[in-house]
Amino acid sequence: MPLLALEGVTRTIEIADADSLQILRGVDLEVEVGDHVSIVGRSGSGKSTLLNILGLLDEPTTGRLVFDDIPLERMRAGERDRRRGRDVGFIFQQFNLLPGRTALDNVLTPLLYATGRGFWRRRAIAADMLGRVGLGDRLEALPSQLSGGEQQRVAIARALVRGPRLILADEPTGALDVDTGASVMALLDEVAEGSGAALITITHDVNVAALARRHYRLDAGVLTPVVAGGPSASHSNPVDAREAIR
Numbered sequence: 001m002p003l004l005a006l007e008g009v010t011r012t013i014e015i016a017d018a019d020s021l022q023i024l025r026g027v028d029l030e031v032e033v034g035d036h037v038s039i040v041g042r043s044g045s046g047k048s049t050l051l052n053i054l055g056l057l058d059e060p061t062t063g064r065l066v067f068d069d070i071p072l073e074r075m076r077a078g079e080r081d082r083r084r085g086r087d088v089g090f091i092f093q094q095f096n097l098l099p100g101r102t103a104l105d106n107v108l109t110p111l112l113y114a115t116g117r118g119f120w121r122r123r124a125i126a127a128d129m130l131g132r133v134g135l136g137d138r139l140e141a142l143p144s145q146l147s148g149g150e151q152q153r154v155a156i157a158r159a160l161v162r163g164p165r166l167i168l169a170d171e172p173t174g175a176l177d178v179d180t181g182a183s184v185m186a187l188l189d190e191v192a193e194g195s196g197a198a199l200i201t202i203t204h205d206v207n208v209a210a211l212a213r214r215h216y217r218l219d220a221g222v223l224t225p226v227v228a229g230g231p232s233a234s235h236s237n238p239v240d241a242r243e244a245i246r
């Protein structure tokens with residue numbers, strides 16, 4: 001049973017003069033626990049629209065989304081919000097850290113909505129998570145005292161602190177230089193795999209996408225799998241993947 005399944009998902013918006021714009025056109029996607037999937041698309045191809053649907057922030061116009069064996073249409077609004085908070089971790093290009101709060105406070109914020117042990121032990125859990133991203137000695141640092149790569153590692157710790165089953169990374173290296181971006185992506189892949197979560201990386205950068213195990217391209221709202229070509233090519237080989245996605 002996949003963790004997440006999209007079947008024939010479309011998203012259409014109404015624009016001026018009773019006109020409409022179809023942004024997603026029949027998207028099919030299955031993601032298993034432990035998967036790392038990349039979705040590459042140019043600006044305007046529908047990436048953010050798809051991300052919002054994958055993250056239970058928006059609904060398909062037609063088609064189905066099944067999360068953890070429950071069809072979206074059977075989830076009540078409160079249930080959807082609860083699942084998003086508990087089961088989905090978001091990582092964005094601009095980190096979105098609270099500026100006046102320490103790294104530790106930023107990471108423990110999602111645990112304020114947890115129940116039981118997650119809530120009562122939130123400081124220890126958040127500190128442990130920061131240790132896992134290599135920032136165990138920077139718990140009290142403010143975002144302004146951290147480099148871009150360190151801030152993104154705080155954001156990764158925050159996304160993972162509630163043990164989500166799905167991590168959505170939207171241009172996670174977009175604000176970082178090439179080398180820092182590569183090390184942040186390697187870390188994200190490692191901590192996601194270590195926690196047994198599925199990771200979907202949405203990006204326009206084929207080098208970032210190449211780290212995933214399965215690859216898709218989004219073009220004008222149409223999602224197609226990218227298969228690395230040739231008998232010697234391999235999905236798990238970033239060089240083959242990069243050539244295939246390009």
Ligand SMILES: Nc1ncnc2c1ncn2[C@@H]1O[C@H](COP(=O)(O)OP(=O)(O)OP(=O)(O)O)[C@@H](O)[C@H]1O
Nearest residue numbers: 013015021023041042043044045046047048049050
């Ligand atoms: N509310 C809206 N009104 C009009 N057009 C919209 C609206 N939302 C999205 N669009 C259009 O739909 C298309 C897809 O938008 P989307 O934001 O999903 O693209 P994207 O791939 O994330 O782009 P980028 O990489 O530039 O962020 C774009 O052409 C966008 O202009």
